[in-house]
Amino acid sequence: MGQNIEFQENQWNSTGLLTIAVDIGGSLAKLVFNPRNCRTLIFETVETEKITEFMQLIHRIIKEYNSGDQATTRIIATGGGAYKFNDLLRSEFPRVIEIARLDEMECLIKGLDFLIHEVPEEVFTYNDLDGEHVVVPEHAKVYPYMLVNIGSGVSISKVDSPTKFTRVGGSSLGGGTLWGLLSLITGARTYDEMLDWAHSGDNTNVDMLVGDIYGTDYGKIGLKSTHIASSFGKVFQRGTHAATADGVLSERPSQTSTEEIETRSRKFSNSDISKSLLYAISNNIGQIAYLQAKVHNVPNIYFGGSYIRGHLMTMNTLSYAINFWSNGKKQAFFLKHEGYLGAMGALLTFQDRSST
């Protein structure tokens, strides 16, 4: 699960304590900790709905890395779950030195600032044409920036310095929307299943393109005929066609058996649907992020959160949207540890590192 970070020297943990930082979001619960006398940061993720599994994971970590001694263990919690599961944490770990609760935004910013400046090859740009390029940002160039954190939903913040930031907006159309709608339509049960489908799909079977409406390139509104005019815009038409022409039962969407999936997929395949919705959600986040960056006159946009999952198609779509809307004036940045900004920031707040 984790993408651990190894440092040249042990700059961590001069205290005798084991500090475990947890960031419990709507869909995923993440943690990071640094074993004593060790140069490694260890990251783990569990689905929030399996919160008891997450608690057991913390117990295992205390057992394995601190010989089960809660008395020399500290838990730092952030994210919404730090509030929702506060009582659960206290009843599970009654003897820890403390269970601290930290503001989510502060942790996100602090974690991102650390990753940008102290973790080599953490920040990169990506698009299908140019591929991946690692970015080594000079501190001067970093601020101000927009942080777009994409989890179940989306939060957008303007960051002026490690300590000065404002939440400027967000969107309810995030990872939870993509996975929720796709699992409803396709019956998929894992993220990776849906991402694999998206990869092999052809969205033009379900999306209405400018060319589908104009029947030709239509330069006047500055949109190519291949531009998506309406996500899923072909479905209702062909759906109603199917209902009238080919008979309702055999042609309407269904996930109740392989047979019926095949019958239905003659109309709309899970792959095409998955790609279309991945495009729609990612494009939309990219546009809103651009507009917020434009309103606040900020050139650089960092995308974090577990939605991205290092998926190239997702990053390309976000990059494309930022480039399209800003005419190349704004830049999208991605992170190797995109999902761990909050947990990382929470750890840093209490971890008295020898370098500080």
Place this chain on the structure above:
Amino acid sequence: MGQNIEFQENQWNSTGLLTIAVDIGGSLAKLVFNPRNCRTLIFETVETEKITEFMQLIHRIIKEYNSGDQATTRIIATGGGAYKFNDLLRSEFPRVIEIARLDEMECLIKGLDFLIHEVPEEVFTYNDLDGEHVVVPEHAKVYPYMLVNIGSGVSISKVDSPTKFTRVGGSSLGGGTLWGLLSLITGARTYDEMLDWAHSGDNTNVDMLVGDIYGTDYGKIGLKSTHIASSFGKVFQRGTHAATADGVLSERPSQTSTEEIETRSRKFSNSDISKSLLYAISNNIGQIAYLQAKVHNVPNIYFGGSYIRGHLMTMNTLSYAINFWSNGKKQAFFLKHEGYLGAMGALLTFQDRSST
């Protein structure tokens, strides 16, 4: 289909011609015409996929209102279909005086300008608290404004005067997306079926609210616990629960029979899903419209297009979004003939009215 407009006196049609203005979009083909020596404007709409029906409608109108005489009939076409179906129009109506093709944006603006200034009780504001209020705009107050036209997709224009306007953006998440996704998930076959479902639904069964994540009001980020954090954010969790706990086949979404719809709806009802998606799409359009209005420093936002269909829940959601994001600084306006801006503008361009 039409919501015809009756005028005090016949200011129309001093020529001997019958002019039929058509606006053919990605999903709906609309037309408006004024019978000779008559004070009424007649509006009609047909689904674009039934384009032959639309052609037959035009034939019937020529027959009924111009004794079938194409030689004294003029057809003015706008919208994408004016390009896509140009050849079809010419082969269907070879003897009409002319088939003119007009730019979509110009027609939208011209049509809106006419409706605002010359049709009584056309423009109104709406939200659930205050209800509907008819607006009588003084000309001075009208410009500049944003025009958000919501059809299959969304186009957003900044309008400085009846003749000066720019398309500033748009979104692929529009009417086609709502109807397409809902028909895929629920098997619904009509708009009204879906709107009825939405009306009786409870989106909190599928949407993840701030309170679901934080377990309490969380003032710090300025969001109520009832705020939607992630549209459909509860689905994937409960979906995977269903898949593991209750068995996949019986609990996964299905539209193949009433029985199975009932089995499935124990998990997610068509009503809850319809309301959630209507909220998600409308909120998103509202946010993007607000951000564009903010970028271009324009206070008033007119919503047109056939997506709205006079549906109160849709208008309330758009109004709420504009008010929420702008802190009450920007205002959403709606129109009785929301779907006919383009057709109206096309008619006006060639209709030499006695008043002009």
